[in-house]
Amino acid sequence: MNDSFGAGSSSSIIARAGQIMGIFITIGVIGMISSMLVTESLSGDASQINRAGALRMQAIRISRALVIDASDKSTISDEFSAFERHVSELFRGGMSNALDDEMVEKQYRLILNQWQELKAADSDKSLLTYDEFVLEIDKLVTLLQLESEKKLALLRLIQGASLFTLMFIAFVVLYRLNQTVVIPLKQLVKVAEHAAKGDFSIKATHKSDDELGLLAQTINHMSDELALTYQDFESMVDTKTKALSRSNRALQVLYRAASSLATQDRQQTDEQIIQELEKSLGIGKISIEYFSRDTTSPTIAITEPDVAQQFDCLNILEFPLEKPNQQYGCIKWHLPKPEQPRQWQTKMLQAMADILATSVELKQQRNTQNRLIIVEERAVIARELHDSLAQSLSYLKVQMSLLTRKMQKDVSREMLDVTMSDIKQGINDAYRQLRELLTTFRLKLDDPSLANALKGTVVEFAQKCQHDINLNFELPENTLTANQEIHVLQIIREALSNVHRHAKATSAGVELRLNNGKLQIEIWDNGIGLKDTSQEQGHFGLGIMQERAKSLDTEINITPRIPKGTRVLFEF
Numbered sequence: 001m002n003d004s005f006g007a008g009s010s011s012s013i014i015a016r017a018g019q020i021m022g023i024f025i026t027i028g029v030i031g032m033i034s035s036m037l038v039t040e041s042l043s044g045d046a047s048q049i050n051r052a053g054a055l056r057m058q059a060i061r062i063s064r065a066l067v068i069d070a071s072d073k074s075t076i077s078d079e080f081s082a083f084e085r086h087v088s089e090l091f092r093g094g095m096s097n098a099l100d101d102e103m104v105e106k107q108y109r110l111i112l113n114q115w116q117e118l119k120a121a122d123s124d125k126s127l128l129t130y131d132e133f134v135l136e137i138d139k140l141v142t143l144l145q146l147e148s149e150k151k152l153a154l155l156r157l158i159q160g161a162s163l164f165t166l167m168f169i170a171f172v173v174l175y176r177l178n179q180t181v182v183i184p185l186k187q188l189v190k191v192a193e194h195a196a197k198g199d200f201s202i203k204a205t206h207k208s209d210d211e212l213g214l215l216a217q218t219i220n221h222m223s224d225e226l227a228l229t230y231q232d233f234e235s236m237v238d239t240k241t242k243a244l245s246r247s248n249r250a251l252q253v254l255y256r257a258a259s260s261l262a263t264q265d266r267q268q269t270d271e272q273i274i275q276e277l278e279k280s281l282g283i284g285k286i287s288i289e290y291f292s293r294d295t296t297s298p299t300i301a302i303t304e305p306d307v308a309q310q311f312d313c314l315n316i317l318e319f320p321l322e323k324p325n326q327q328y329g330c331i332k333w334h335l336p337k338p339e340q341p342r343q344w345q346t347k348m349l350q351a352m353a354d355i356l357a358t359s360v361e362l363k364q365q366r367n368t369q370n371r372l373i374i375v376e377e378r379a380v381i382a383r384e385l386h387d388s389l390a391q392s393l394s395y396l397k398v399q400m401s402l403l404t405r406k407m408q409k410d411v412s413r414e415m416l417d418v419t420m421s422d423i424k425q426g427i428n429d430a431y432r433q434l435r436e437l438l439t440t441f442r443l444k445l446d447d448p449s450l451a452n453a454l455k456g457t458v459v460e461f462a463q464k465c466q467h468d469i470n471l472n473f474e475l476p477e478n479t480l481t482a483n484q485e486i487h488v489l490q491i492i493r494e495a496l497s498n499v500h501r502h503a504k505a506t507s508a509g510v511e512l513r514l515n516n517g518k519l520q521i522e523i524w525d526n527g528i529g530l531k532d533t534s535q536e537q538g539h540f541g542l543g544i545m546q547e548r549a550k551s552l553d554t555e556i557n558i559t560p561r562i563p564k565g566t567r568v569l570f571e572f
């Protein structure tokens with residue numbers, strides 16, 4: 001039995017459980033069958049004892065009948081027949097089973113022999129003989145009782161033995177169950193709890209060929225695998241953390257470099273960049289070379305002079321500062337030969353090279369843009385001078401030539417006065433245009449905002465006209481280019497100048513707004529209006545406004561304003 005429940009048994013827990021159940025069932029069945037057999041053998045014992053007692057009573061009756069009336073043969077014969085019948089019933093009632101006992105059989109045979117002797121003897125047998133016969137029957141009854149008690153004792157023995165056997169087996173089973181199942185399970189649970197907390201040092205010590213042994217072996221193997229996996233994960237996390245830290249430091253270096261390049265001098269910034277790069281890379285020296293546009297000799301910025309000469313055994317890695325179709329220089333990394341560059345280091349240097357290239361490109365673009373702005377401003381000034389002051393001077397030159405010819409021809413004083421008057425008017429107009437140009441350029445120089453320039457213009461003409469001029473400016477910032485702003489400002493000034501000189505108004509206004517995606521500009525007044533929109537379209541009138549409007553790809557519409565006044569409108 002110990003082998004059946006041993007820890008080293010090759011049978012599984014399920015097989016052992018089946019064996020235990022089989023043993024319990026077998027013992028139970030054997031006990032039940034034995035009890036049934038014993039109980040079955042006891043089923044006729046009571047009636048046998050009663051019948052044996054009836055024989056004793058019948059023997060007493062026969063003896064009494066012989067004493068009372070020995071001559072009554074009929075009665076005595078009936079009593080004898082009754083005795084024979086009781087003997088026959090005793091045998092048929094199961095006495096044959098009791099005869100298996102030697103003493104019972106011997107006593108039974110003795111009683112039969114004595115009965116045969118009593119029947120064959122004279123009827124005057126003494127009562128003493130019948131009393132002895134009754135005593136023998138009593139012995140038989142006693143033997144039958146003893147036989148029945150033996151069977152009951154056997155039944156108790158079988159039931160007690162079965163109960164003891166079952167209890168003993170149950171104790172052994174519980175003990176082995178604790179040793180082979182409960183303790184290993186508790187150990188496995190402990191291992192699982194520690195594994196859940198990340199502690200894989202606890203191992204299951206249970207070793208057997210059953211399911212729990214296999215489970216313990218599997219859990220130990222799994223713990224080893226998980227421990228290796230955790231170590232790999234920790235190594236990966238540490239590697240990723242270091243990589244993220246390096247990336248963060250690299251981003252900080254790149255961010256500071258980009259910020260410094262936007263706000264500080266390049267030479268000073270380059271020195272800071274080189275120092276931070278060398279500190280971040282942790283090995284080697286850095287130099288930055290910029291290629292000049294007009295010479296092949298580079299400008300070198302390094303932290304220490306002659307880096308390449310100080311270290312003879314160097315690998316020099318170059319990271320070009322380039323944009324499409326343009327190379328501005330390179331970053332050189334002077335790396336000792338035994339060392340090999342890492343991927344994050346090369347990526348960081350290439351990113352810094354891109355930032356420096358972008359900075360140089362943006363600086364060149366700003367310089368180019370500034371030069372273009374200067375050229376554009378010069379063109380605007382030249383055009384303004386040509387459209388206003390140059391024409392006025394040309395007009396004065398023509399008038400002076402006309403005056404000279406008239407003086408040579410000795411014309412009348414009145415004709416000379418007319419020409420002189422035209423010359424004075426031309427000089428006044430030229431002076432006025434010069435002041436307006438100076439005012440316009442001064443406004444542009446002081447504040448490049450069109451809104452502020454218009455505010456200054458409105459204030460200026462409000463003082464000249466001596467009435468209010470309303471300004472409604474509804475444009476977003478940077479809606480117009482610098483050239484467009486000049487044209488718009490000059491058109492508005494010319495329109496307000498006409499209001500000042502001709503309208504005789506008490507109120508005027510300037511409105512700039514967006515209408516269906518187009519810029520709409522309106523100058524209005526409540527003056528006397530224009531009877532003929534073509535009047536005064538000479539050198540300094542509405543013709544100049546139309547010329548400027550053509551530069552904006554539009555034209556000026558001049559219409560009467562209801563109820564009175566004039567409305568100047570154009571959009572583009």
